[in-house]
Amino acid sequence: MPTCQAPPRGKFISFEGIDGSGKTTQVKRLVAALQRAAVPVIHTHEPGGTPLGRYLRQVLLDTRETAPTTRAEILLFAADRAEHVETVIRPALTAGQIVVCDRFADSTRAYQGSGRRMSAEVIEQSLQLATQGLEPDLTFLLDLPVEMAVQRLRQRGAPAHRFEAAGLEFYHRVRAGFLALAEQYPTRIRVIDANRSPDEVHTAIWQVVAARLTPPLL
Template sequence: MGLFISFEGVDGCGKTTQAIRLAERLRQQGWAVVQTREPGGTPLGERVRQLLLGVQDAPPTARAEVLLFAADRAQHVDTVIRPALAAGAMVLCDRFADSTRAYQGYGRQLDLGLIEDGIRLATQGLEPHITFLLDLPIEAMASRLAHRGAASNRFELEGGDFYARVRQGFMALARMHTARICVLDALQSPDVIHAAAWQRLLPQLSPPPQSQIAPVS
């Protein structure tokens, strides 16, 4: 059975960069690695991603948003994540269920019990073995997003109050799940963040299999 690792945080925190760096290092160590993301990660998921994140599209309502994320996640878990883990691969996912809890539960202020019902339906109990949460102050997030230019997804158009709630949600989750969620300071350099993530991961790494396992597409 492989290891399931997720990366979380507010937009602009650098989680995608860290996921790529960790995947490269694991491959260098001889591991088969599947890199994926939510929303997305499957053909169906990529279409749902456009509905959820498209800046130009008429946005879904908050409840519809939760259901679209759940549909994307169910397909993702069934066709990508579980098969890859069963094959012994390391699965690195850019966002997973914690993002739904933080963005829709805390940010949108939807009922957290209903959010959990949707997550359980979609994942059938699957949770990451390790979650790296890159914590970034909202002021720094706003500066990074402004430096990027035009918003890359519609969540980036939300105000500071929304993102403050999202960040608070992520930190609340970290306090509830101390064994799984490793909080990293996103203000540090990418090298320092990567080193900290690697040190956290090392105790859970066994020697890689002798033969490479073909990544699940």
């Protein structure tokens, strides 16, 4: 009798960048393009990609006095990520799907590590516990000057969460942290100039993704 073979492991694509860089827009556009190409794909995000995560997201992005301390914050992100990896990301990869995620572990390295100045050792310990070593196959870092990102956030008119209210110095540290990660992991992280039209940014991203699919779509 013929044996049933498991589908090949899917691909894990993450999007990173400071708030206002256009990540969410580009995630949606990439997912739509993959769907049009009949590629099995799921769209998820952090924090809040699971029922537990949606509750934790409210706590993490709260601007009130009940917002968590920095140490508690990283543990809450770890809890959100652990649930997300175990119940959403790994099952989808095992099923052979492409997972497109709006933020993953690099956000913790940039925001809590560079932005909040937590030690790299503590950051990596929390990530290892949450991810059990899972890293994206490909990460797009949408890079944008901080002042332009802030202008976009103001134009958006949405209520500021704690990170958006942290100030320019915080965001400069976060952006620098992301760019340092891109230098550290050049084969995984592709820096995309986000100071362009959404169409131009999407085209740059699609060219990279389509060339890496099996078989390539380009």
